[in-house]
Amino acid sequence: TKLMQNNLAPIPELYVSYDSAQKLKVEAAELKSHDLSPRQICDLELLMNGGFNPLKGFLNEEDYNSVVDTMRLADGTLWPMPITLDVSEDFAASLEIGEDIALRDQEGVILGTMTVTDRWEPNKSHEAEKVFGADDDAHPAVNYLHNTAGKIYLGGPVTGIQQPVHYDFRGRRDTPNELRAYFRKLGWRRIVAFQTRNPLHRAHQELTFRAAREAQANLLIHPVVGMTKPGDVDHFTRVRCYEAVLDKYPAATTSMSLLNLAMRMAGPREAVWHGLIRKNHGCTHFIVGRDHAGPGKNSAGEDFYGAYDAQDLFREHQEEIGIEMVDFKHMVYVQERAQYEPNDEIEDRDNVTILNISGTELRRRLAEGLEIPEWFSFPEVVNELRKTKPPRSKQGFTVFFTGFSGSGKSTIANALMVKLMEMGGRPVTLLDGDIVRKNLSSELGFSKEHRDLNIRRIGYVASEITKNGGIAICAPIAPYATTRRAVREDVEQFGAFLEVHVATSIEECERRDRKGLYKLAREGKIKEFTGISDPYDVPTDPELRVETENVDVDNCAHQVLLKLENMGLIAG
Ligand code: PPS
Structure with a gap:
């Protein structure tokens, strides 16, 4: 194959000149505006700065249908991912076709305008099947499509006013044209890009070294800092890790730049998309490894895509993408030779020890504070990860009691609090029903709406406490399963959630009637x-269910402690 070299001429952007932007910004303040979601802000940034070249705006209906069905724009240009502006029905209905709208970030800053040429209700299940391979909510992008994205899509050309504002790692972010200029300045004509959403460990470093050698190219480490797979290590931590690893690369041939892309985890289609984006950023080669942009398991517990599907689809289109793939099999460590080797090229396989630590195993070791060997990662990286993810016994968590009024929730919660305070180590906050109704929810009553609000407030506070490394003990009635699930989701972003059903029967609660409320309720008062x-x-799947009839409070609280110990949340 011919040695690919890049033409590093600037690519088209959608921004108007600085002076026009000042004027347009004033005019745009009069327009109807759409408040962009975090994902739409990422998409808009790459539309405006040419990262999504040749797109000139959010897809219109014809291009959308064509992209979904054929991976191509209506004019035949390869483009695998629908870049759509999803909005609410109400907002869509308030617009005239041909109208300009202002696109604002979450603080209200106008980033650009769009002329609405198209408005339609997409068939989301069809989009899911075609683009992501299955209409299955276990896929993060399908889940987003059905449960987060608005019902209506708007399409039309975008006029860029200003880049989205970033306060973090500003010096590490580059537009496609900035990277192109940088490569021109350094005289780099062959550049291999490495896409990543994970911290870099030794296997990745070895893989990128090999790729650069094979492609006879310079290396661009190009991590995604927009949106990645839910549950990933946050980008702040990752960038600190990348910075530590960067010192171990030869500075003359390696560079790093952050890409504000919102990933969709679409495997093969995503790989092609990533290739086009890197081409726009001036790269000539692109690394595609095993299970590129894989979303994990589907709801039947199987992989959404084959491990090398992404490589196959990329290879099929690489001519058109205009970037050469450097494909890699899984890299593993061969102990006897003290080096990483591709899993499918290991010589004398039966006589060597092959070592590998999976992502799941790494998370387990971090969670339990276990050793992470030097052959696997760099001490600086492990150190950063440990700071962000201390072992479970040092992380915050939430214990959420639920049950009838008078079931004994508060009493057990109090006993638990005292026991945890005796142990020490983490601050404990009790969010008892009564405390909350006095301090957070004094204006609320007991309608479904008010109870939900009350519980969501508790969930918010508990998730903040959990995030900050404390223990939140909640003890509301929390009668609705969907609301309890929402609280669980809020908390689990930051730490463990332990639902405890205090399973005292209604008859027993009424018989005890500690506060005399059941009597009043029976009387209709x-x-x-x-x-x-x-x-x-009734909770169907709580982490723990405690019976209170003929069991004393101390014992109930102790059961919770045992469960916490069992979950690794308190050191045994
Ligand atoms: S909820 O549904 O989770 O928002 O309820 P919660 O905040 O836990 O408040 C329950 C306490 O309020 C008293 N109370 C009532 N409970 C249930 N239904 C009605 N209509 C009601 N009116 C007042 C009751 O004493 C509950 O206290 P606990 O601590 O649960 O016994």
Whole structure:
């Protein structure tokens, strides 16, 4: 094959000149505006700066249909990913076709305008099947499509006013034209890009070294700092890790730049998309490894895509993408030779020890504070990861009691709090039903809407406490399963969530009637009383269920402690 070299001429952007932008910004303040979601901000940035070249705006209906069905724009140009502006039905209905709208970031800053040429209701299931391979919510992008994205799509050309503002790692972010200029300045004509959403360990370094050698090219480490797979290591931590690893590369031939891309985890289609984006950023080669941009398992527990599907689709289109693939099999460590080798090229396989630590195993070791060997990663990287993810026994968590009024939630919660304070190490906050209703929710009553608000507030506070390394103990009735699930999701972003069903029967609660409320409820003097005149969804899958009849409080609290120990949340 011919040695590919890049033409590093600037590529078209959608920005107007500085002076026009000042003027347009004033005019755009009069337009109807759309507040962009975090994902749309990422998409808009790459539309405006040429990262998504040749797109000139969010896809219109014809291009959208064509991209979904054929991976091509209506004019035949290869483009695998629908870049769409999803909005609410109400906003869509308020617009005239041909109208200009202002596109604002989450603080209200106008980043650009769009002329709305198209408005349609997409068939999301069809989009899911075609683009992501399955209409299955276990796929993060399909989940986003159905549960986060608006119902209506708007399409039309975009006029760029200003780049989205970033306060972090500003010096490490480059537009395609900035990278092109940088490569021109250094005289780099062959550049191999490495896409990543994970911290770099030794295997990655070896892989990138080999790729650069094979392609006889300079290396661009090009990590995604926009949106990646939910649950990934946050980009702040990752960039600190990358910076540490960068010192171990030869500075003359390696560079790093951050890419504000919102990934879709679309495997093969995503690989092609990544290739086109890197081509726009001035690269000549692109590394595609095993399971590129893989979304994990589907709801049947199987992989969405084959491990090398992305490489196959890329190879098929590489001529058109205009960038050469450097493909890699899985890299593993061969102990006897003290080096990394591609898993499919290992000589004398039966007589050597092959070592590998999977992502799951790494997370387990971090969570349990176990050793991470030097052959696997760099001490600086492990150190950063440990700072962000201390072992579970040092992380915050939430214990969420639920049950009828008078079931004993508060009493057990109090006992648990005291026991945890005796142990020390982490601050403990009790968010008891009564405390919360006094301090956070004093204006609320007991309608479904108000109860939900009350519980969501508790969830918000608990998630903040968890994030900051404390222990939140919540003890509301929390009668609705969907609301409890929402709280779980809020908390689990930051730490463990332990749902404890205090399973005292309604008959027993009424018999005890500590506060005399059941009597009043029976007499109709208190309306919407849980268990009497209002529903309670019994938890189907709590981490723990405690019976309180004939069991003393101390024992109930102790059961919770045992469970916490069992989950690795308190050191044994
Ligand atoms: S909820 O549903 O989770 O928002 O309820 P919560 O904040 O835990 O508040 C429950 C306490 O308020 C008293 N109370 C009622 N409970 C249920 N239904 C009605 N209609 C009601 N009216 C007042 C009751 O004492 C609950 O206290 P606990 O601590 O659960 O016994």
